[in-house]
Amino acid sequence: MDLEAELKKRCNAFNNYWKKFLPEGGPADLYNAARHLTFGGGKRLRPCIAMLSCKSVFGDVESVLPFAAALELMHNFTLVHDDIMDKSDMRRSQQSVHIKFGEPTAILAGDFLFAKSFEAMHDLSVDLSMFKELDYSLIECVLDICRGQQLDVEFEQRKMVTEEEYINMINKKTAVLFELAARGGAIIGGGNQDEITACAGYGLNLGLSFQIWDDYLDISSEEKILGKDIGNDIRNGKKTLIAVYSLQNASGENKKILDEIFGNRNASDDDIKHVFRVFKEMGSIEHARNTGFDYIKKAKNALNPLRDSEAKEILMELADYSIQREK
Amino acid sequence: MDLEAELKKRCNAFNNYWKKFLPEGGPADLYNAARHLTFGGGKRLRPCIAMLSCKSVFGDVESVLPFAAALELMHNFTLVHDDIMDKSDMRRSQQSVHIKFGEPTAILAGDFLFAKSFEAMHDLSVDLSMFKELDYSLIECVLDICRGQQLDVEFEQRKMVTEEEYINMINKKTAVLFELAARGGAIIGGGNQDEITACAGYGLNLGLSFQIWDDYLDISSEEKILGKDIGNDIRNGKKTLIAVYSLQNASGENKKILDEIFGNRNASDDDIKHVFRVFKEMGSIEHARNTGFDYIKKAKNALNPLRDSEAKEILMELADYSIQREK
Numbered sequence: 154m155d156l157e158a159e160l161k162k163r164c165n166a167f168n169n170y171w172k173k174f175l176p177e178g179g180p181a182d183l184y185n186a187a188r189h190l191t192f193g194g195g196k197r198l199r200p201c202i203a204m205l206s207c208k209s210v211f212g213d214v215e216s217v218l219p220f221a222a223a224l225e226l227m228h229n230f231t232l233v234h235d236d237i238m239d240k241s242d243m244r245r246s247q248q249s250v251h252i253k254f255g256e257p258t259a260i261l262a263g264d265f266l267f268a269k270s271f272e273a274m275h276d277l278s279v280d281l282s283m284f285k286e287l288d289y290s291l292i293e294c295v296l297d298i299c300r301g302q303q304l305d306v307e308f309e310q311r312k313m314v315t316e317e318e319y320i321n322m323i324n325k326k327t328a329v330l331f332e333l334a335a336r337g338g339a340i341i342g343g344g345n346q347d348e349i350t351a352c353a354g355y356g357l358n359l360g361l362s363f364q365i366w367d368d369y370l371d372i373s374s375e376e377k378i379l380g381k382d383i384g385n386d387i388r389n390g391k392k393t394l395i396a397v398y399s400l401q402n403a404s405g406e407n408k409k410i411l412d413e414i415f416g417n418r419n420a421s422d423d424d425i426k427h428v429f430r431v432f433k434e435m436g437s438i439e440h441a442r443n444t445g446f447d448y449i450k451k452a453k454n455a456l457n458p459l460r461d462s463e464a465k466e467i468l469m470e471l472a473d474y475s476i477q478r479e480k
Numbered sequence: 481m482d483l484e485a486e487l488k489k490r491c492n493a494f495n496n497y498w499k500k501f502l503p504e505g506g507p508a509d510l511y512n513a514a515r516h517l518t519f520g521g522g523k524r525l526r527p528c529i530a531m532l533s534c535k536s537v538f539g540d541v542e543s544v545l546p547f548a549a550a551l552e553l554m555h556n557f558t559l560v561h562d563d564i565m566d567k568s569d570m571r572r573s574q575q576s577v578h579i580k581f582g583e584p585t586a587i588l589a590g591d592f593l594f595a596k597s598f599e600a601m602h603d604l605s606v607d608l609s610m611f612k613e614l615d616y617s618l619i620e621c622v623l624d625i626c627r628g629q630q631l632d633v634e635f636e637q638r639k640m641v642t643e644e645e646y647i648n649m650i651n652k653k654t655a656v657l658f659e660l661a662a663r664g665g666a667i668i669g670g671g672n673q674d675e676i677t678a679c680a681g682y683g684l685n686l687g688l689s690f691q692i693w694d695d696y697l698d699i700s701s702e703e704k705i706l707g708k709d710i711g712n713d714i715r716n717g718k719k720t721l722i723a724v725y726s727l728q729n730a731s732g733e734n735k736k737i738l739d740e741i742f743g744n745r746n747a748s749d750d751d752i753k754h755v756f757r758v759f760k761e762m763g764s765i766e767h768a769r770n771t772g773f774d775y776i777k778k779a780k781n782a783l784n785p786l787r788d789s790e791a792k793e794i795l796m797e798l799a800d801y802s803i804q805r806e807k
Contacts, residue, residue, distance in 0.1 A: 179627075180627060180630045180631055180634060182630065182634065183626065183627060183630040234587050234588075234591065237583075237584075237587060238583075238584035238587060238588070256564075256565075257564075257565035257633045258630060258633065260561050260564060260565060260587060261561075261565070261626050261629055261630050261633070263591075264561065264590075264591075264594065264622070264626050265623060265626040267591065267594060268619050268622040268623050268626065269623070271598060271615075271619045272616075272619045272620075272623070275612070275615075275616050275619070281608035281609065281611075281612060282608065284608075284612065285602070285608065285611065288598075288602075288615070289599075289602050292595050292598045292599045292602070293599075295591070295595040296592060296595050296596070296599070299510065299588050299591050299592040299595065300506075300507060300510060302588055303507045303509065303510040303585060303588050304507055306584045306585065306588070307507060307509065
């Protein structure tokens with residue numbers, strides 16, 4: 154199977170549908186800011202997962218599109234606000250919204266996308282009690298995302314974070330939305346309780362692995378690949394799994410280097426390379442990779458109860474892909 | 481009638497109800513930031529309007545409380561984010577959320593309140609189609625608030641804004657939420673179409689007048705009364721009705737003073753006093769007062785179709801009060 158082609162097909166179908174939620178409009182700057190990141194690329198992973206989960210329980214993919222749009226709008230809202238908080242200048246190989254449009258408009262564009270997410274939910278053609286259930290799930294999901302992002306912000310100020318705390322943080326910040334994508338897709342697709350639970354388990358574990366891999370990529374790739382600032386996370390003292398493992402286990406010279414450079418906003422590019430080397434020597438990068446692999450195994454196992462289908466197969470391959478991707 | 485006592489009674493009933501949406505919780509900073517402004521005072525005007533509109537169509541006030549909570553949570557979310565955009569250090573006589581908790585946590589606390597607003601809607605015990613109608617109205621309302629706030633931000637950069645543009649801006653930024661409060665209260669209270677329209681017209685015009693008066697108070701009161709920075713609006717070039725009228729009509733020496741000082745972030749306190757004097761001499765403050773009075777008249781006239789009731793009477797008095805208040 155050509156996974157990328159399968160994803161692209163669904164991504165295109167989704168893109169054709171959801172653009173209606175963000176037409177051009179006024180005030181122009183607000184709309185342009187809301188459209189800048191939203192239509193400036195992105196893998197549409199959450200919509201694809203929702204569509205595939207729906208299909209994996211033999212549901213009608215068309216029916217899940219409004220929900221998929223809500224997820225992607227919500228995801229983009231969090232990116233816009235997160236980039237302000239993290240002071241990230243680049244996203245998806247272009248300027249972040251707050252750099253291009255200024256911070257006030259970026260805050261508003263995020264709020265706008267937030268509201269648009271709930272607007273998209275109203276396009277669902279499901280019975281009203283299912284609408285209410287999904288709408289409530291989306292709300293609880295955003296509340297968790299806020300909690301997770303707050304933990305992420307707080308962790309930057311802390312010297313030490315345990316691996317358990319880290320997993321709890323990315324669970325809220327990232328995995329709950331993947332979990333909702335998969336669970337909601339199965340609900341809308343008419344799956345039974347076992348199938349819904351199977352998809353939810355898949356989404357949750359995929360989300361955990363996805364975030365671990367994302368942090369890994371930030372550390373290990375070059376700026377041109379990711380469109381993000383290299384060293385930004387290290388200068389900010391961002392508690393990725395790689396950092397958490399290193400900080401917990403470092404001793405001697407390695408500990409000294411981390412103490413001096415990690416979280417130091419004035420660190421030079423050479424300093425950053427020192428930290429990279431410590432991460433590598435300590436096996437922290439390998440540890441993060443292995444942890445990511447473990448969650449991927451769990452994600453795939455979660456799908457076992459589903460009947461065989463092309464969609465199930467794609468979900469399986471997507472799991473493997475999510476920790477091989479380079480962007 | 482003792483209006484303040486009547487409002488206080490409803491305010492207390494509301495406060496007893498809605499606190500459950502923001503219990504103490506973790507991460508502590510996020511919850512404390514979300515609770516800081518929310519429970520740190522405020523007139524609960526929007527909830528009171530919703531409760532009174534409901535009662536004015538002889539509905540059950542208890543049934544409107546979740547909707548009232550949603551309105552107040554939404555209002556507080558906008559205040560938290562607006563204060564970041566406007567760089568306002570004070571709100572309700574205490575530090576703004578972003579000053580006390582830092583900007584990242586303030587952005588998140590706003591997002592959290594936003595989601596909590598939609599969570600409160602799910603507490604409504606109305607039939608599902610009414611829930612969906614009100615939920616959709618709330619979404620459209622927030623989208624308008626974003627548009628209005630964006631206009632407000634953009635207007636600060638512009639030399640000139642017409643009175644029509646100003647009214648359009650405050651209509652979106654402020655009046656739509658008042659309109660929704662009054663309309664939604666009447667809908668939940670079981671009002672007929674005429675009654676719903678009457679209440680909506682009341683809310684809209686009250687909201688316009690309220691914002692005009694708010695701007696007037698910012699200009700004319702002292703810091704200790706309002707808990708806001710004096711001169712902040714003038715230094716930021718904020719286009720209040722008073723400013724708009726002055727900029728449109730100033731000539732000679734007055735025009736020169738406005739050109740030099742209005743929108744000048746480095747203006748001294750003496751400069752600010754000069755601008756105050758120009759506003760007064762040109763009759764701009766009087767003009768804003770009169771415009772506010774006109775909208776109050778419209779708000780009260782809108783209520784004519786309603787049957788007589790204590791609630792209607794309170795709404796009438798509230799209209800008058802809204803342009804006599806000093807905070």
